[in-house]
Amino acid sequence: MRVSLTVNGVDRVVDGVEEHESLLHLLREHLDLFGTKNACEQGECGSCSVYLDGVLVCSCLVAAGQAEGGTVTTVEGLSDDGILDPVQQAFIEAGAVQCGFCTPGFVLAAHDLLRHVPDPDDAQIREALSGNLCRCTGYQKIIDAVHRAAGR
Amino acid sequence: MDTITTVGTRGRVGEATPRIDGEPKVTGAFAYASDLHREGMLFGATLRSQVAYARIHSVDTSGAAATPGVVAVMLGSDVPGKNRFGLNFFDQPVLAEDVVRYSGEPIAILAASTPGIARQAIGRIAVELEELPGVYDMEKALAPDAPRLHEFGNVLRHVHIVHGEPDTAEADVWVDGYYETAMQDQAALGPEAGLAVPAEDGGVDLYVATQWLHVDREQIAPCLGLPEDKVRLHLAGVGGAFGSREDIHMQIHACMLALRTGRPVKFSYGREESFHGHVHRHPSRIWMRHGANRDGRLVTLDVRLMFDGGAYASSSPAVVGNAASMAAGPYEIPNVRIEGTVVYTNNPPCGAMRGFGAPQVCFAHEAQMDKLARALSLDPVELRLRNAVSTGSVLPTGQVVTGAAPVRELIERCVAIPLPEPEPDRGRDLMHYPGGAGNVTHGEGIRRGVGLAVGYKNVAFSEGFDDSATARVTLARTPDGPEAEIHTAAVEMGQGLYTFLTQVVRTELEIDRVELHAIDTLIGGAGSTSASRQSTMAGGAVQMACAAVREALYGRARARTASVPPGAELALGDGWVTCDGAPLVELGDLLDEPVSCEAVYHHRPTGNLDENGQGDIHVSFAFAAERAVVEVDEDLGLVRVLQVAAAIDVGRVLNPLGLTGQIEGATAQGLGLGLMEEVQLRDGVISNPSFTDYLIPTILDMPPVVSVAVEDPEPGAPYGLKGIGESPTIVATAAVVAALRDATGRELNRAPVTPDELVGLRGPATTSGPPPIPEVPGQKSVPFYFGMSSGQQKIM
Amino acid sequence: MSYLRPTSWAEALAARAEYPEAVVVAGGTDVMVEINFGRLHPSALLDLSRVGELRALGREDGHVRVGSGVTYQSIMRDLPGELPGLAAAARTVGSPPIRNRGTIGGNLGSASPAGDCHPPLLACGAEVEIASVHTSRTTPVADFFVGPKRSVLGPDELIAAVWVPAATGPQTFSKVGSRNAMVIAICSFALALHPDVGRVGTGIGSAGPVPLRARAAEQFLEGHLGETGAWESRPRLGDAVVDEFARLVAGAAQPIDDVRGSADYRRHALGVVARRSLMWCWDEFRGGRP
Known part of the structure; x- marks a missing residue:
């Protein structure tokens, strides 16, 4: 099937998308946008997160057809x-x-x-990032990074 | 929490230096193995056994081969060279031909034009199997009537260590214990992937995420029937490893299909296949008996330990060697007997994971230390301080600790870290209770507990391995000034090695601009990025290569300027060669031709275990102490870890930014094994191969880690450094479970601890006593005595 | 394979009638996992995400009509006052990106015994509005589930909405999991007090082939509160009452052993959270009386 959507500000028309494919596949396999990662395909790790129409989603759980006419930011x-x-x-x-x-x-x-909480505390950061798994850092430096970014 | 130093420094050794691959990683531009693509490439897929032990009667590939889009289907009989590989021994088939020995073992591979077709076609391969009675319990593997899984039986290695007079030693107080740890998955976020590209010379170029390019090649080439120079490996971006990429997974399969089809072939595992496609941390059973004097001096120790190696050897012989030799923990014990066995079973193969045998024994010896302290009515901190090893101590192998061993300081500094502020019992945000948003307690049933653990890990490979590292440093003139290029085969997998190597060059050559050559097998090996060794080994090689570059520059400077008096001291500074401190010649003027020097770094040689398990087998040691503070809901058995305090023996801080990140991340993996991580098996089949059912800690499970780096430079190591990637993992599991024991008063002798155990619905793991000690020809791995060739030894 | 993309409710029902074998996808948080893992090979996908009507919230006769396409995020944000039990359950679902996409209708449609919305819907006495091109009907949530991942939904039917009585008393939801975020319930429990009608509602998740009510526990507590005039006098509850309630809740479970936990633990944990839930709800109902 054909899927038309706007990705990172560019209008894209993608042909040959299989109906069961996910938005993650569409981005990686059809548009060569490899920054969005495939680590579990179950919505458990958050590595494939993108904005779809301004809403944070796991792209592995969005059927490619659901992004038809949509706006995606990776x-x-x-x-x-x-x-x-x-x-x-x-x-x-x-x-x-x-x-x-x-x-x-x-x-x-x-x-x-x-975007929603300009100066979050640790508890807010932890709840907001609880859908993202990291196996390397133990998360503390990620919390530090969010605080650091909040100041800008 | 160590505060973050401002970045933007010049990035010499010891300075906080942001990682050199940071920008591509935050923008998504960094190419991991799963991101590789080539025009016209095919997609590989693997048919794996769904049962653990079976005879293969037939494989019918006609349905798959007839599927439009399928280009090639290959079986074990299609392996061009020998159908065997392995890290320690070549005991594992590339594709099973007659028998499958574990659930998940590859039987067939194919390449197709899309991933979807490849996956679909795999389902059209018909395999006729006859299930065989398997061995799923490590102790049952020792039974005389157990099915023999390999021609040499089920015992892969038995290590026997006797030191002092353990049979006759007398003690005032005795403490017995039995401990179990579960199979743990490395759960690197990036699943296994790689791309094989056929070359015009009949060889193949393989782009892959691995921990050790040269040992991969050493296993791949014979299976392809190619000389090693026709198999060229190139490192693709590595999405974490933690031991899981030390073994072969898709490498040979991709190369076979690329050579067969003449087209690039990519494999990219999904999460479920990743669970089947790599080795895991060994499940363990450990029996310990400590004897001590009334004054709290350890007198004697008896250990029997068993590890389940699974169906193939991987690095199990080395893992059990480590576990056995370090089973006493970082304590002086004059009389010790340790009997350590690793067996083959029909469970998935186990091999390297962060800690490499040490976390299992640390879990046991630290529980024993707490038990002993109670039996002696002694403060557990004091008991550990009284027995801690120090430089000059003798280990159970008879090895004398010659390097830095600041164990007492680690313990003292760890327990001196302030405990977390008390929180009110009621009225907290839900997220600050065990169970979090689950809303299961508002303060009811909460008990606090504190636990301490001390442990250690050998740095670099042991037992006679000469795991050297090669590096080439090339200094050239560019329009922006002198620039150095580093070429090694050393793998960066997230820990910050590359950043450190550039720090070494800046330090040694007093320049700013440093680049890394692509990581490949076009240079000599660097050994594995594992065993806490790569900063020492690759760092040492780069440092040596820089020294050679420096000498070459001095030679050019002397040749160019007549004014250098004999005996004058040349040095580098700010882009100049200086003579007795005064600028002599600008570097750029010496670089009409680049200077390029290669060096090989070796650690000091080690020996093997003699018949009594005595020998100078380890290079050096890194120690750690951690204290965990937990809250347990004693009615529900749910846990919140409030804080981990860590004091880590680092030798020398190389990059503060990377150091604390390693400590925190390593701690998280140990915490995971203590609280939730277990690969569950039913008749050898993994029942939770997904991130829905195999749980790793989230950001709401990890507490702040308050860490102290204890600097006590290691003699002979570059900059006095010690690898610190593993030691925090080793102690974290033991510390967290100790804290749970403190909170609940329960025995909790198995990791991970489950809610059932914390509320008392399930009792401690039980044993009918240690199994018999198997008869083996000697201290080495049993296959060795049967003449099986060894993998790593050949390239050392 | 076909991909059906209705943009109105009428179109959706027509598509459902024409393609009864189609797999319905809304937020995708369950269906796409099955497809990604190769466990589901649908011949057609019926995508409801463009049916605007399904995202509406309405109020009628003391009930909130929650459109089947309303997300967990919206439930958390828009309904904590009216439907506190359901809002608390929504907060425990997955993670923020999951809650941004997953819908209440999808939770019901998947009919997993572990669905987080089910216990509070049971405790509240909610009803499911089901429609086909021919008919529309409502069924109590308690009768909606017929087995693990099976419901009364016919092949030509879709879930239009859930009708949930607005809270008239305290409600609570508790989910027991072995990790502090992003976890499927080992077991879960919801309690709702309905003082206006002298009723007690319960719901048990992940401890039986379908989500369950603890009817004996409800009847016991209703009887006790009614007979002693406690709805009016609001006294402290004696330990014996709380213990019996907890015992009856635990007894209502029909748990099994699985990778997440043992049957014994599930029964035990349900007793604990039932006891605590009753204490919290009753304390709230007493409103700080001594």
Whole structure:
């Protein structure tokens, strides 16, 4: 089937999408946008998080057809021509990145939190990021990064 | 919490340096193995056995082969070289031909034009299997009538260590204990993946996420029937590893299909296949008996330990060697007997995971120390301080600790970290109670507990391995000034190695611009990124290569300027060669031709265990102490960890930013084994191969880790450093469970602790006593005595 | 395979009638997992996410009509005052991105015994509004589930909405899980007091083939509160009453052993959370009386 959508500000028309495919597959396999990660395909790890029409979602749980006519922002769309989003900058500075596989998802989730709660406390950060698994950092530096980004 | 130092420094050794791959990782540009793609590439898929032990009668691939889009289907009989690989021994088939020995074992592979077709076609392969009575219990594997899973039987290795006079030693107080730990999954976020590209010379280029390129190649080439120089490995982005990428998973399969089809072939496992596709942490059973004098001095220790190696050897022989040799913990005990066995079963293969045998024994010896302290009416901290090893101590293997061993300082500094502030019993935010948003308590049933654990880990490979590392450093002139390039085969998997290597070059050559060459097998091996060794080994090699570059520069400086008096001291500084402190010549002027030097770093040689298990087998040791504070809902058995205090023996802080990240992450994995992580098996079949059912700690499960880095430089190591990737994991499980015991008063001799156990519905793990000690030809792995070739030894 | 994308309720029902074998997908948080893992190979997907009517909240006769396409996030945000038990349950579902997508209708439609919305809906006496092109009917939530992942929903039917009586007394929901976030319930329990009609509602999740009511516990407590005039006098509840209630809740469970927990633990934990839930609700009802 054909899916038309806007990804990171660019209108895209994708042909040959199979009906059972997820938005995650559409992004990775059809649009070569590999920043959105596939780590569980169950909505348990948050690595595939994107914005769909401004709402944070696990792209592995969105049928590609559900994104028809929609607006998607992936991690690639957060930075602009080498200018990093403050959340991205804060993740680097705080040491919140190790292997980095979970990082795009965490960056999106932190970005979404700060849109709604500009200066969150630890408890708010923990609840907001509870859908993202990280196996490297033990999470403390990620919390540090969100605090750091909140100041900008 | 250690505070974060401002970044943006020049990034020399010891300075907080942001990671060099940070930007591509936060923007999504970093190419992990699963992100690789080539024009015209095919997608691989694997048919795996769904039963644990069976004879293969027939495999019918016609349905799969006839599926439109399928380009090739291959079986064990299609393996071009020998159908065997393995990290320690070549005992594992690339594709099972006659027998499958574990659930998840690959039987067939295929390549198709899309991942969907590949997956669909796998379902069209018909396999006729005859199930065989298997062995699923490590003790039953020792029974005389147990099915023999390999020609040499079910015992893979037995280690026997006797030190002093354990049979006759007398003590005032005796403490017995039995302990179990579960199979743990590394659960790296990036599943296994790689891309094989056929080359014009008949060879193959493999882009893969691995921990050790050269040992992969050493196993791949013979299976492909190719000389090693025709198998070139290139490191793809690694999404975490923790031991799970030390073994072969999709490497040979992808290469076989690429060579057969003449097209690039990519494998990219999903989460479920990842659980079947890599080795796990060994489940353990450990029996311990400690004897001590009334004054709290340890006198004697008797240990019997068993590890379940699963169906194939992987690195199990080395794991059990580690576990046995470190079973006494970081304590001086004059009389010790340790009997350690690892057996084959029909469970999934076990191998390397962070800690490599040490977490299991730490869980046991630390529980014993607390038991002993109670029996002696002694403060458990004091008991540990009285027996802690220090430089000069003798270990159960007879090895003398020659390096830094600040164990007493670690314990003292750990327990000196302030306990977390008390919180009110009632009226907290739900998230601050065990069970979180689940809303199961508003303060009812809450009990606090505190537990301490001390442990240690060998740094680098032991028992005679010479796991050297090679590095080449090339200094060239660029329009932006002198720039160095580092070439190694050392793998970065998230821990910050590459950033550290650039710090080494900046420190040694006094320049700012450092680049990394792609990581591949076009240079000599660097050994595995594991065993807390790679900063020492690759760091040492880069440091040596820099020294050679420096000497070459001095030679050029002397040749160029007549004004250097004999005996004058040359140095580097700010892009200049200086002579007795005065600028002599600018580096750029010496670099008409680049300077390029290669160096190989070896750690000091180690020996093997003699017939009594005595030997100087380990290179050096890293120690750690952690204290956990928990709250338990004693009616529901739910847990919230409030704080982990950590004092870690680091040798020297290399990069404060990376250091605390390693401590916190390593602690989280140990905490996971203590509280929730268990690969559950039913007749050898994993019943929870997903992130819905295999739980790892979330951000709401991890407490703040308050850490102290204790700097006591390791003699002979570059910058006095010690690897710290593993030691916090080792102690975290033991500390968390000790805190649970303190909170509940229950025995809790098994990790992970379940809610049933915390409320008393399930009693402690029981045993009818240690199993008999198997008869083996010697201290080495049993297959060795049967003439089986060994994997790693050959390339050492 | 077909992908059906109705944009109105009428179109959705027509599509359902035409493709009874289609798998219905709304938030996708259950269905897509099954598809991703290769456990479900639907011949058609019926995507309800564009049916605007299903996202509406309405009020009528003391009931809240929750459209089947209302997300957990919306329930948490918009209904904590009227439906506190359901809102508390919604907060325990998955994680923020899951709650942004997952819907109450999907929770019911999947009919998992572990569905987090089910216990509070049972405790509140909610009814499910079911429609086909031909008919519309409502069925009590208690009669909706017929087995693990099976409901009374016919092949041509869709869930339109859930009718939930607005709370007239305290409600609570508790979910026992072995991790402090993002966990499927080992067991769960909801309690709702309905002082206006002298009724007590309960719901048990993840401890039987279907979500369960603890009817004996409800009857026992209703009897005690009615006979002693406690709805009016609001005295402290004696330990014996609380203990018996907890015992009856635990006894109503029909749990099994699985990867998440043992049957014994489930029964035990239900007793504990039943006791605590009653204490919290009753204390709230007493409103700080000594």
